Amino acid sequence: MKRFPYIPHTEEDIKEMMNVIGINDIKELYKDVPKLFEGDLNIPESKSEIEVKRELKELAGRNIDLDEYAMFRGAGIYKHYIPSAVYQLATKRNFITAYTPYQAEVSQGTLQALYEFQTAICELTGMEVANSSMYDGGTAVAEAILMASRVNKKHKSLVAKSLHPEYIEVSRTYTESQGLEIELINYDEKTGRIDLEELKNKIDENTSSVVISYPNFFGVVENIKQIKEILPENVLLIVNAYPLSLGLLEAPGKLGADIVVGEGQSLGNHMSFGGPTFGFFASKQKYIRQMPGRIIGETVDEEGKRGFVMVLQTREQHIRRAKATSNICSNHALMAVVASVYLSIVGREGLREISYQNYQKAHYLAKKLIETEKFEPVFEGEFFNEFVVKPKFDLNKFNENLFEEKFIGPLNLGKFCDKLENHALFCATELNTKEEIDYLVSKVGEIDEITL
Amino acid sequence: MRMRKFTKTHEWVEVEGNVATIGITAHAAEELGDVTFVELPEEGKEVKKGDALCAVESVKSASDVYSPVSGKVIEVNTELDANPEIINEDAEGKGWIVKLEISDESELNDLLTEEEYKSSL
Numbered sequence: 001m002k003r004f005p006y007i008p009h010t011e012e013d014i015k016e017m018m019n020v021i022g023i024n025d026i027k028e029l030y031k032d033v034p035k036l037f038e039g040d041l042n043i044p045e046s047k048s049e050i051e052v053k054r055e056l057k058e059l060a061g062r063n064i065d066l067d068e069y070a071m072f073r074g075a076g077i078y079k080h081y082i083p084s085a086v087y088q089l090a091t092k093r094n095f096i097t098a099y100t101p102y103q104a105e106v107s108q109g110t111l112q113a114l115y116e117f118q119t120a121i122c123e124l125t126g127m128e129v130a131n132s133s134m135y136d137g138g139t140a141v142a143e144a145i146l147m148a149s150r151v152n153k154k155h156k157s158l159v160a161k162s163l164h165p166e167y168i169e170v171s172r173t174y175t176e177s178q179g180l181e182i183e184l185i186n187y188d189e190k191t192g193r194i195d196l197e198e199l200k201n202k203i204d205e206n207t208s209s210v211v212i213s214y215p216n217f218f219g220v221v222e223n224i225k226q227i228k229e230i231l232p233e234n235v236l237l238i239v240n241a242y243p244l245s246l247g248l249l250e251a252p253g254k255l256g257a258d259i260v261v262g263e264g265q266s267l268g269n270h271m272s273f274g275g276p277t278f279g280f281f282a283s284k285q286k287y288i289r290q291m292p293g294r295i296i297g298e299t300v301d302e303e304g305k306r307g308f309v310m311v312l313q314t315r316e317q318h319i320r321r322a323k324a325t326s327n328i329c330s331n332h333a334l335m336a337v338v339a340s341v342y343l344s345i346v347g348r349e350g351l352r353e354i355s356y357q358n359y360q361k362a363h364y365l366a367k368k369l370i371e372t373e374k375f376e377p378v379f380e381g382e383f384f385n386e387f388v389v390k391p392k393f394d395l396n397k398f399n400e401n402l403f404e405e406k407f408i409g410p411l412n413l414g415k416f417c418d419k420l421e422n423h424a425l426f427c428a429t430e431l432n433t434k435e436e437i438d439y440l441v442s443k444v445g446e447i448d449e450i451t452l
Numbered sequence: 453m454r455m456r457k458f459t460k461t462h463e464w465v466e467v468e469g470n471v472a473t474i475g476i477t478a479h480a481a482e483e484l485g486d487v488t489f490v491e492l493p494e495e496g497k498e499v500k501k502g503d504a505l506c507a508v509e510s511v512k513s514a515s516d517v518y519s520p521v522s523g524k525v526i527e528v529n530t531e532l533d534a535n536p537e538i539i540n541e542d543a544e545g546k547g548w549i550v551k552l553e554i555s556d557e558s559e560l561n562d563l564l565t566e567e568e569y570k571s572s573l
Contacts, residue, residue, distance in 0.1 A: 289489070313512070320514050323507075 066271065070407045070436040072365075074386050074427030075217070076137070076164050077274050078266045080244065080354070081431055083345050086268045090338040111308035114333060115296040117340035124246045125260040126253025127282035131293035133336035135328050137263025138170035140279030141211060141240050143292045143326055144259045145171055146178065147283075148209035148236040150290040150325070155180050156206040160194045162187045162216035163240060165416040171211075181206075192220035192379025192388070200230055209236040209259075214252055215245060218425065219362075219386030220379050228256030243267050243280065245384045247355030259283045268342025269335050278335035288312070292326030357430040358385035361437065365428045368441045374449070378423060386427045388413065388420075393447040395422045401447065407440060457520070457560060458569035464544055465520040467560060472521055472552045476508060479573055481543040484510040490532040490539065493550060497525045501559050505550060508539065521559045523552035 009017075014026070023029065047055070071079040094109055105111075114132040121130035134140040145157045157175070159168060161184045172182055183202060186195045194212055203210075210231060215221045228237050238259045239252040244266040246252075252260045265277035283291050289312075297311035321327070346354060362385040369375045375389040391398065399409035414421030428437065456466045462480035466473045481487065489509040499505055504516040505525075528550050531538060539547040554560075564572065 289491070323514070 066408075068406055070432065070440070072402075072426055072428065072432070072440065073408050073411050074429070075411045075425055076166070076263060077271050077277070078244070078427065078429055079271060079431055080266055080268075080429050082268050082270065082342065085345055086338060086342045090268075090334070090341045095334060095337050105307070105309060108308055110333070110337065111296050111310070113337045113340045115298060115308050116344065117336050118296060120340065120343045121243075121280045121282050124243055124251065125241060125257075125280075125282045126251025126255075127257070127260050128253075128285040129288050129291070129295065130280065130282035131291060132296050133264070133331050133333055134261070134279030134281050134293055135332055136275060136277050136279045137240065137261070137265075138164070138167040138279075139174075139328060140261035140263070140281050141167045141238070142171040142174035143279075143281065143328075144238045144261045145175055145180065145182075145209055145211065147259065147287070147290050147292060147325070148238060149178075149180055151236060151287050152208050152234050154206050154208035154234075156204075157182050157209045157211060157238075158185050158199065158202055158207060159183070159211040160185050160187065160213060160216065160222075162192065162194065162218055162220070162222075163211060163213045164217050167213075167240065180208075185210075187216070187218070190379070191381040192216070192218045193222050193381045194227065196226065196230060199227070203230070203232065203235065207232075207235050209238050211238045211240065213240045213242075214249070215242060215384045215386065218379055218381075218388045219383040219427070220381035221249060221384060224252055224255035224257060242384070244351075244355060244358065247351035247353075248359055249355075249384065253282070253284075258287070264336065264339050267339035268345075269338050276332050276335055278332035278339065280336075280339075290325065292328075293331060354430050355384075358428065361385070361430065361432050361434075362387060362426070362428040364434070365426060365432070365437050365440075368437065369426070369444070372441060372444045374444050375424070385429060386425060388423050388425050390423050391444075392449045394450055395424055398443075398447050402440070402443060405443070407436075407443075409440075455560075456566065457563035458566060459518065459520045459563060460569075460572065461518045463517060463520050465560075465563065466548075467554070470554045470557070471526070472523065472554050473548050474505070474517070474520060474550050474552060475548040476517055476539065476543055477569070478543045480515075481539050481547070484508060484513065484515060486511050487536045487539040490529075490536050490549060492528040492530070492532065493525050495525050495528060499523065499525070499552070501556075508536075508549075517549060519552070520563055521552065521554050522556050523554045525550050526553050527551040 018024065066079060095113065118130040118132060122128065134143060149155060157180065159171065159182050175182055185199050185202060187193060188195045199210065210227065212222050212227060214224060224239060231237055236258040237256060238261065239257040241252055241260055241262040243262055243264060260282045262280055263277060264280050269277050281291065281293055294310050295312050297309055299307055299309055301307050362383065366387050369389055370377055374392050378388040378390055395412050402409040410424035410426040413423040413425055454466060454468050456464060458464050458477065462477045464475055464477050487508055487510050491507040493506045499519040499522060501519055501522045503519050505519040506517050507514055508517055529548050532549065
C-alpha cells in the first residue's frame with residue numbers, strides 16, 4: 001500500500017529518477033535541511049476517502065444548524081441575513097478559480113469586483129483609498145498599527161481596552177517582534193467609552209497611533225471627533241469599525257480617522273466558525289505608499305478600452321520580500337468579492353434599512369430586559385446593536401436553559417475579563433424577530449436570583 | 453572641477469567640490485521601465501558607501517539605489533515626487549535623485565569611469 005496514492009509515480013519511476021541524479025535514497029535530497037526532529041510524528045495513520053468522509057460527516061453532525069437557532073450573541077462575528085443571490089454570484093467558478101490573481105490582468109472580472117469593493121469601502125468608511133482586503137479584522141488592526149509606525153517613525157500605540165480582546169492579542173503578536181510597544185487605555189466605567197483623561201495623559205513624543213473601536217467591544221459608540229481633537233498633529237487615529245453599523249453611524253473618515261479597518265464578515269459572509277472572513281483597510285490618500293496589501297486600479301489599454309490592473313504591487317512580498325509592507329500571504333479576496341456582491345445587492349438604501357433594524361431591535365431588547373428588573377444597565381454610552389447588562393442571576397445557567405430552547409444567549413464577558421464576570425454582552429440583528437425577543441425576555445424570571 | 457563616475461550597481465555620481473550629485477544610469481532606467489515612484493531619502497540622512505540610499509519603483513518592480521560614497525544627504529530632487537517619469541526622460545541629467553556632502557573623498561577612487569561602466573554592461 002503506497003502512502004500517497006495521489007502521487008502518480010510508480011516505485012520504478014522513482015528509482016529511475018534517482019539513478020539519473022545519482023542518489024540511492026530520497027532522504028539524500030533533504031540533507032541540506034537542518035534536522036529539527038527525528039522519529040515518528042504522533043499522528044494517526046492515513047485513511048481512505050470513504051473513512052475520512054464518514055468521520056467528517058459524523059463530526060459535522062454534532063454541530064448545530066444556526067438557521068434553527070435564535071441568536072443573541074455577536075462579539076465580533078454576527079448573524080446577519082445573506083440574500084440568496086450573493087453566494088450564487090460570488091461563488092461562480094470564474095471568481096473561485098481566480099481568487100488570488102497573480103497574473104492579474106487576465107482576471108478582469110475578479111479585478112473589477114474588487115475595484116467595486118474598494119469603492120464601496122471608501123464610501124462606507126469616508127476614506128480616500130482602500131485596498132482589496134486583508135486576512136481578517138484582527139490582522140487588519142495589527143497591520144494598521146505597523147503602518148502608522150512607518151508613517152511617523154514612532155513606536156508606541158495606545159490601544160483602547162474596549163477593542164476586541166482577541167484583536168489586542170493579535171496586535172501584540174505582530175508588534176512585539178518589531179520593537180513596537182502597545183499600551184492599553186482604560187474605558188470610562190460610567191459611559192463605556194475610552195477614558196479621555198487617561199488618553200491625554202499617556203500621549204507622549206513616542207506615540208505613533210491611537211486605536212479605538214466603533215462601536216467598541218461593549219457595543220458603545222465612541223466619540224471619534226472628541227478623540228481626534230486630543231491627538232497631536234502627527235499621531236494617527238486608527239478606527240476599527242463594524243461595517244454594517246456604518247449604514248447608520250457617521251463614517252469615521254468624516255470625523256477625523258486617519259486609517260479605518262475592520263472585520264468584513266457582517267457584509268454578506270457566513271459566520272462559519274469565525275472564518276474565513278476578510279479584513280478591510282482604508283486610509284487617507286497621503287499615506288497610500290505605506291499601506292499594506294494590493295490596490296486595484298482602473299486604466300485604459302492601448303486602444304483606449306477600460307481595463308483593471310493591480311497597482312502598487314511593489315510593496316508586496318513577491319517583489320521585494322524583505323521590504324514588503326506586509327508578509328501575510330492570504331488576503332481572502334474571495335470573501336471580499338462576496339462582500340462586494342452583497343453591497344451591490346442590498347444597495348445604499350438597503351444597508352441603511354438593515355442598520356436601522358439592528359439598532360431598533362437591540363434597543364427594544366435592552367429596554368425589555370431592563371424592565372424585568374432582573375438586569376442592571378452597565379454603560380450609559382449610546383450603542384448600536386450590542387450592549388452590556390448585569391443580570392441578578394447566574395448568567396451561565398440562564399444561557400444553558402436558553403440553549404435547550406434553541407436560543408444562543410449573550411456572551412459572558414468574564415471569558416475575557418475577570419472584572420466583568422457574569423456581565424452579559426447581548427446582540428440583536430435584523431434577523432431577530434419581535435417574537436424571539438419577547439420569548440427570551442419571558443424566560444428571564446425562570447432563574448432564581450443569586451448574590452454574586 | 454567636475455567629474456562623473458559610475459558604479460557596478462548602475463548609479464552615476466557627479467562630483468563638484470565636496471558635493472556628489474547621484475542618480476541612476478540611463479541603462480538602469482531603461483531596464484526598470486516606466487518609473488512610477490521614487491522614495492526619496494530625508495535630508496540630513498547619513499549614509500555609508502554601499503548603503504541603500506532610496507528606492508525607485510517602476511510598474512512591475514522596485515530597486516534600491518545604493519550610495520556610491522559615504523556622506524550626508526543635503527538635497528533631494530523633489531521634482532520627482534510629482535514627475536517620477538523624469539528618470540525615464542533624462543536619467544543622467546534632470547533625473548538626479550540626491551546630493552550628498554562627501555565625507556571621504558578617497559572612496560571616489562573605487563568608482564568606475566564611463567568607459568569602464570559601459571564595457572561592463
